[in-house]
Amino acid sequence: MSTDPKAIEREIEQARERLAATIDQLAHRASPKTIANREAWAIKAHYVDPETGEPRTEAILKTVGIVVGTVAALVILRKFSR
Template sequence: MTADPTALEREIEETRERLAGTIDQLLHRASPKTIVGREVWTIKAHYVDVETGAPRTDNILKSVGVVAGVVAAFVLVRKLTS
């Protein structure tokens, strides 16, 4: 089977371009700046409703409760050990 060299060269060039685009996308997704941005957005979305912009008080109160519990535990342990 004989392939047209021009068609083969064109196909190779198209494949190279697709691979270059894929590599660029992977580099962008794996860059530290992009990763940090995604994580910040995820955390914000946990505390603020993305659609309305209203704070999610239930999640905020849960987090405050956890922090208060940890602080209380540290204070209690410190009093018991001193």
């Protein structure tokens, strides 16, 4: 750390600029639009191979099975609850 007032002012200004840049980055990462885009890409990556662009059939079939099973369970539960 320097004792020269001009050097201290420069250090303070550089620290302010770094802090401002960090705050801007955090604000961008925390924005709802950025979060939504990040989550959409994560879901897409689960169902599509990013290297080949081909659909991941096993992941799609698992999801379809879960949806069909859930719908069937709900239909059965409704029939028995009457």
